[in-house]
Amino acid sequence: MFALGGDSFPTDTPGLRTALTRGAVTIGARADAVTAEGDFPSLTALRIDLTGVRIDGPARPATAQENAGGGFFSRALDVTAEPAWLGAVPVHVRLRAKDCVFAFGTAADGARVASLQSCTNGTLDASAATTDIEAALLGLARDAAAGHGAEVKSVQLTLAAESPSAISVTAIAVAKAMFFTATLTIRGRIAMDADFNLRLSDATCTGDGMIANLAAAQLSPRLAELAARTFSLRAFLPAGLQPAEVALSGGAALRISAAFGGI
Numbered sequence: 001m002f003a004l005g006g007d008s009f010p011t012d013t014p015g016l017r018t019a020l021t022r023g024a025v026t027i028g029a030r031a032d033a034v035t036a037e038g039d040f041p042s043l044t045a046l047r048i049d050l051t052g053v054r055i056d057g058p059a060r061p062a063t064a065q066e067n068a069g070g071g072f073f074s075r076a077l078d079v080t081a082e083p084a085w086l087g088a089v090p091v092h093v094r095l096r097a098k099d100c101v102f103a104f105g106t107a108a109d110g111a112r113v114a115s116l117q118s119c120t121n122g123t124l125d126a127s128a129a130t131t132d133i134e135a136a137l138l139g140l141a142r143d144a145a146a147g148h149g150a151e152v153k154s155v156q157l158t159l160a161a162e163s164p165s166a167i168s169v170t171a172i173a174v175a176k177a178m179f180f181t182a183t184l185t186i187r188g189r190i191a192m193d194a195d196f197n198l199r200l201s202d203a204t205c206t207g208d209g210m211i212a213n214l215a216a217a218q219l220s221p222r223l224a225e226l227a228a229r230t231f232s233l234r235a236f237l238p239a240g241l242q243p244a245e246v247a248l249s250g251g252a253a254l255r256i257s258a259a260f261g262g263i
Helices: 013-025 130-146 210-227
Strands: 002-004 034-039 042-049 064-086 089-107 112-118 121-129 150-163 166-177 180-192 197-207 243-249 253-260
Touching: 002 013, 013 034, 013 042, 013 112, 034 064, 064 112, 089 130, 121 130, 130 150, 130 166, 130 210, 130 253, 150 180, 150 243, 166 243, 180 210, 180 243, 197 210
Parallel strands: 042 064
Antiparallel strands: 002 112, 034 042, 064 089, 089 112, 089 121, 121 253, 150 166, 166 180, 180 197, 243 253
16 A cells, blocks of 8 residues: 555546655655656556665555545556665565556545555565674664673674574674673564564573673563564555565575465
């Protein structure tokens, strides 16, 4: 579902491009985010660049009442983000779909939207580099330890696939307090549900000595805060696309790949 700016539904290609651009700008996209090719209501291509958008920002309307008098078709749909942001982590996203039918509608809050009704097929690829996730974890750990006379020197992250929908996470952090060096081990599990929500679960933090145990005690509430949050990729997944195959993978990057069949 894509937000539409303006006071009315578009009736031509320039109007559609303007409405989609205004909607995208409200969630952090650039002013040149949308490209539309072809003669409305039958486009040859629609491209939307969501670079800079926050994935963990305000949720979009989940449903909208269809406007029977309006909509459009696009032979190709291409949505990218290079990158978007999930907390402090840059996430690279690419969505491609073919033969897409959109319907105009109005959400419960009065917002005008264009929702994807059908497509023949499509793919989604989203990835975050392990080094970028390490940097975010390092910042989190340093913030937690700073008020207690400790400094976290490094974080080493390992991501291993448990199944196509779950990744095990192990992070080893080295901290220094006064003349002592301690090692913290953080473990958890990242899983994605059928609605493309990412959640952290089973998060634990342990230390190898008194100093490390004290740091672990301070970090555990932060991990609990993360575990209580849900990070949704729905901002990049129009409602009309239903995944046929979804896979999570680890290694050098945390990657989500999905393939879509006809609807």
